[in-house]
Amino acid sequence: MIPVLINGNGPYDFILDTGVGPMIITDPDILDPLDFNALKKIEISGLGTDTVEAYVSQSVSAQIGRAEISNIPTVVLKNDLFNLSRYLGQKIYGIIGFSFFNSFVVDIRYSQSRLIIYGDEAKIKFRGERVPLEIYNQRPYVLAEVAVSDSVKVTAKFLIDTGASHALSMETWDNGSFPMPEKRISANLGMSLSGRIKGNVGRITSLNFGGYVFKDIVAGFPNYKTIIAKIAGSKRNGNLGAELLRRFDLQFDYANSGVYLKLNSYAKKPFNYDRVGAVLYLDQEKFKRYLIAEVDDDSPADRAGLLSGDEVLSINFIGIVNYSLDQLTEMFKSGRQKLIVFEIARDGKVIFRFVSPENRI
Template sequence: MLAKYSPVVIICLRKLMICLGLVLTVFEAKAQEFAFRRDQQQKQSISFKCIKNLIVVPLYVNGKGPYDFVLDTGVGPMIVTDPSIIDSLNFSMLRKIKVSGLGIETVEAFVSQNISARLGNAAMDHVPTAILKEDLFNLSGHLGIKIYGLIGYNFFNSFIVDIRYNENRIIVSNYGAKIKYRGEKIPIIVENQKPYVMASIEIPGGGTVNARFLIDTGASHALSLETLDGTAFPLPAKTISANLGMSLSGQIKGYVGRVKKFKLGDYTFKDVVAGFPDFKTISDKIDLTKRNGNLGADMLRKFNLQINYQQGFIYIKPNSLSKVPFEHDMVGMVIYLDQKEYKRLLIGEIDPNSPAERAGLCQDDEIIGVNFKAVDFYSLNDLTEMFKSKADRSIIFEIYRDKQVFFKVVKLEKRI
């Protein structure tokens, strides 16, 4: 069922935050840091795949792999979503925690510090790890490639991490190595293994407020605005109802709209697409006192970032993506690869009165062709970009439903 929920906020919004808060209390103090295996090595460049704005890196786990993991500033301990990659894993010998969250009564996770990981030449033994017995996020289905987990704080805290979104690579450097910083320096605060930054945002009705944002490379959106002055963040005049995604904490309902201005350091962006999760639902379960919202990768990718956790700052420099306008899905539906049969591209939830609904597309339809090309011709990332490409563009879907084939024409519509 999780596969049918919107990937707009693929991992974000409390992604395991409740769970990992508990995990931190059960880990012993034998965790170390990532370090280069070669004594004289000071830095390394590592290529990554950017899929729906997320950084996917090749990670070796317990000497085997590589396995595709999401590099995510929004998580603390490493998360393994597919336990089959860990040989001789005996769940009965691992400490188990039970977590409740929004829309989910009980979720089991297991914790371990007997797992090693390596990214490039940077390796760490005894990585604090939360292991899920199943992929609750269906990351593989939403990203179109097999994803085995997420890695965050322990890697970012071990190095100065230079993320070059426009080059699809990161450069990791030892603290103390010679670094040429580029762009503007902005202070950050790392609390509970997560980085926060201050930015200003124009609110509806005029006026600008300074707000605290979680820096989240593992969230595909640009902004999530959760709270202001202890209550819901004010909505723009024009919004659409939206399912903002699925986290361990449950399904997140809310709205999508645009904020007129968002300023990070000296850089200002206009008409930014933002999600507004339902305040009552999340505030009943989640502590929102630490932040006003979440700064995701659709915004972060417009910069090349140099992240320094230990000294508490980032450098940001606009790259070639900085002028790309923010756009929302103009079709109004979720697509995903069937988790058991990855060659089947299925339609999940469809927004009411959306172009997809008006064209006669239905939930659970299988897409077998797009614009007279077999669906295998496209990646999920290709289709996601196509759905945001240009208002009034027509897309022809070849659909398999009830043992029949239909052709449906969807005209893209800018809904916000």
């Protein structure tokens, strides 16, 4: 997340996302009162199942630090359909992508939680391995070698998607679904512009990206029939998300069709996956109430009796307001907890549920 001035006002927290073309504003209240009837109406789609009504503006400017861009093509959602704020735990006003990356050299240093922006006149010291980028339809693509198993190894085309929380999404291969590992589970793979993405999760043997090899990576496999119409034009096979990308410090150089990769201190961390099976979100009005959005079938959370809609009051006898969503996500993935005690409110009653996390893949 980065602070952005919109038309000189703000700052507002935006997601920095290579996976989007035009800037997307999810809360139209940050703009001067809009006459939606005067804007061009469009329908857009993500990897979910439905299309979303939105409007296009060409009169928005954005400033990040001292870097400013004017007249950015902007999609304005009349209603916030992403619900990013509830899943990230703080108010999010939009997503900024291609216009920003195409105007500057962008240096993302995950290891320092730092963003450096270079203008045309800046002297830039590029670091690490250069990987060629193909910029297609305002999005960056790379080639990487992936081994789904010891016997299935292919070179595939991936979207670089800094806005996706997963490590790897394997979408299509040879006009069909990507071969999946034998051990896998049905899962929600996250949110897209038009809803939740359903599919499977498993581990692949290895991924070679820019000469760097990662093993035993958690990969999502979206339902092919749901997504094929959304990705057909790009001819991509999948995408690389932040759980993989954060293991590098990255320098994006769209003007010269390249990205530079330098391993950082996160490089050797294992790829963990949720061991509980419950998705939590924050109430958007006050950001103080934690609720359960979904529970995976036959997961530890399901077997313990947690239900969608339960309000979580405490975890391990510590009040829920003392946790951030990031801390809870790490707890559910880490494997350090043998038992997690949920205190929940349901139908006016307070009850306890005991969840035994397990390695699900």
